[in-house]
Amino acid sequence: MDSTEPPFSEARFEEIKKEVSAYIKKIGYNRAAVAFVPISGWHGDNMLEASDRFPWYKGWNIERKEGKADGKTLLDALDAILPPSRPTEKPLRLPLQDVYKIGGIGTVPVGRVETGIIKPGMIVAFAPANITTEVKSVEMHHESLEQASPGDNVGFNVKNVSVKELRCGYVASDSKNNPARGSQDFFAQVIVLNHPGQISNGYIPVLDCHTAHIACKFAEIKEKCDRRTGKTTEAEPKFIKSGEAAMITLVPSKPLCVEAFPDFPPLGKIFLSDVSVVVNCELEEALLVLPMDYVTQLLIALEKLLEDEVEVELISRILFFLLRLHHGPVTGSPQLSEVIEKLKFKAEGKINLLRDTIGFNMAALEFLQREIEEKEATQLFLDATLKARDKRKKKNRKDLAIKRAVLSL
Numbered sequence: 001m002d003s004t005e006p007p008f009s010e011a012r013f014e015e016i017k018k019e020v021s022a023y024i025k026k027i028g029y030n031r032a033a034v035a036f037v038p039i040s041g042w043h044g045d046n047m048l049e050a051s052d053r054f055p056w057y058k059g060w061n062i063e064r065k066e067g068k069a070d071g072k073t074l075l076d077a078l079d080a081i082l083p084p085s086r087p088t089e090k091p092l093r094l095p096l097q098d099v100y101k102i103g104g105i106g107t108v109p110v111g112r113v114e115t116g117i118i119k120p121g122m123i124v125a126f127a128p129a130n131i132t133t134e135v136k137s138v139e140m141h142h143e144s145l146e147q148a149s150p151g152d153n154v155g156f157n158v159k160n161v162s163v164k165e166l167r168c169g170y171v172a173s174d175s176k177n178n179p180a181r182g183s184q185d186f187f188a189q190v191i192v193l194n195h196p197g198q199i200s201n202g203y204i205p206v207l208d209c210h211t212a213h214i215a216c217k218f219a220e221i222k223e224k225c226d227r228r229t230g231k232t233t234e235a236e237p238k239f240i241k242s243g244e245a246a247m248i249t250l251v252p253s254k255p256l257c258v259e260a261f262p263d264f265p266p267l268g269k270i271f272l273s274d275v276s277v278v279v280n281c282e283l284e285e286a287l288l289v290l291p292m293d294y295v296t297q298l299l300i301a302l303e304k305l306l307e308d309e310v311e312v313e314l315i316s317r318i319l320f321f322l323l324r325l326h327h328g329p330v331t332g333s334p335q336l337s338e339v340i341e342k343l344k345f346k347a348e349g350k351i352n353l354l355r356d357t358i359g360f361n362m363a364a365l366e367f368l369q370r371e372i373e374e375k376e377a378t379q380l381f382l383d384a385t386l387k388a389r390d391k392r393k394k395k396n397r398k399d400l401a402i403k404r405a406v407l408s409l
Contacts, residue, residue, distance in 0.1 A: 001054075002040040010056040013038045028228075035060040035069075035077040047074050086150040091178040092116030092124070093264050095210035095257075096170045100155070101163045106136075109166055110155045111211070114266040116174065118156060119147035125175040128182020128255035131165055132175050133158045169212030171257040171267065180267075182255035185219060188270060191227050191245040195274065198239040205272040207252065215253040216272070222247045 004012040017036045025031050037046060038054055045051035050072040060077060061070035069080040096111045109126075118124070122135045136157040138145045148154045156172075173180040192199065199218065207216035224234040227245035240246045261268030 001038045001045070002042055008038070008040075008045075008053045013057075030064070033062050033064040035062050035071075035080065037072075037074050037077050039074050046072065049073060087115040088117055088149055090115040090264070092118055092122075092172065092174040093180060093259070093267055094118060094154075094172040095212070095267070096126075096166060096168055096172065097211050098168055099163050099166045105157055106159075107161050107163050107166070108155045108157050109170075109172065110153070111172070112153045113148050113150050114210070115150055115264055116177075117147045117149055118154065118172070119145075123175045124158070124172045125179040126161075126166060126170045126172055127180035127257040129165065129170060130182070131161060133161045169210075169214070169256075171210070180257050180259070183252070183258050184255065185249055185251045186256075186258050187222075187247065187249055189225065189230070189245060190240075190248050190250075190272065192240055192242050195242050198241050200239040204253075205274045207250070207256075208271040208273070209256065209258050209269070210267050212256055214256060216256075217251045217253070219249045219251045222249065 001008045001013065013036075020036070021031050021034075024034060037060055038057055039046045040051075040053070041047065043051075043053075045053050046057075057072075059070060059072040061068065062080065066082055071077060071080060092113070093115045094111045094113050096109045098110045100108045100110065102108050118135065118138055120135055120137050123132060124135055125132045136159055138148050138154055138156045140148060140152055140154045145152075145154065148156075171180045201218055201220055203218040204215055205218075207214055221237055221240060222235075223232045224237050224240060224244060224246050225232050237246065257267070258270070259267040
């Protein structure tokens with residue numbers, strides 16, 4: 001508050017309070033349960049003790065289910081925060097963040113306990129793979145624990161399970177107390193925060209749920225609803241757009257462990273993102289869908305890149321995203337054909353670079369363009385990449401055989 005104009009201004013405090021109140025109400029917080037305290041960290045005003053530089057400030061007060069609270073300083077406000085209760089009574093849910101193989105110990109999955117407890121001797125099940133095993137030991141910060149509670153980041157040693165059988169995104173649970181299971185599809189409320197176009201059935205964004213990160217398809221948009229009250233505003237809409245909320249049936253591209261939000265909040269929140277404009281990412285992770293306006297903009301951007309003498313490798317990556325569309329108007333597009341021709345011309349003498357960069361040459365790109373309507377783009381990409389890799393392996397083996405033959409002479 002010492003940096004306002006004039007210093008310690010009541011008008012500036014009320015202005016900020018009004019703006020922040022509107023924002024926190026918009027994102028779902030109760031304004032009456034939030035304390036607003038004017039402070040000056042530089043001078044120590046209203047931090048530990050009430051300051052006489054705020055004669056207009058009468059103190060803060062809040063109302064909540066647990067009761068009312070009031071005070072004047074920041075310390076009072078911090079003291080009034082109620083510590084959260086740990087959900088130890090709920091069944092175990094522990095999403096895996098990583099899996100390690102440690103010499104002399106064995107397989108050690110690592111993750112954060114979200115609900116329940118985990119302890120040595122417990123028989124755990126890993127969803128969605130449905131692998132069951134015994135926990136040999138539990139450690140946190142290199143110290144053995146008798147049991148781990150919600151909020152603890154732990155590593156636990158398991159018996160007779162290979163590192164290759166477990167992966168990030170799996171969920172460990174107690175096999176004898178409501179074990180976690182994989183979901184083939186699930187029903188969720190989706191709020192569109194930021195998207196340039198319309199979203200309809202068949203849209204495939206990338207889903208993040210706890211530690212899982214996979215492609216997920218909008219199978220059916222059941223209804224539009226009010227994002228605050230949840231009341232239905234339109235049944236079976238054809239599309240949704242930014243600012244709207246809808247109840248949607250989602251189908252993950254591979255089995256996913258997801259729970260109902262009231263039962264297990266940490267495993268019931270999902271985040272969806274469209275990575276179609278990201279150039280350098282893990283291509284195997286997502287199947288991309290672009291609206292027509294995105295496609296046009298991207299093609300224009302590609303042509304500009306060609307004119308600006310940008311590296312062939314970067315343009316190839318962007319082009320490759322276009323050709324990996326699950327569906328869309330790009331296939332057979334004259335603009336796309338023109339870009340491919342320009343890229344081929346520019347890439348003369350650099351075919352080896354392209355082959356090393358994306359796994360196959362420009363002829364394969366043209367083949368992919370023709371076949372994209374008949375096969376999944378992701379499968380085509382994987383097939384082509386595997387073929388290119390096998391070809392490289394054969395060539396390496398052939399070169400090695402020739403070297404050995406020469407050395408034996």
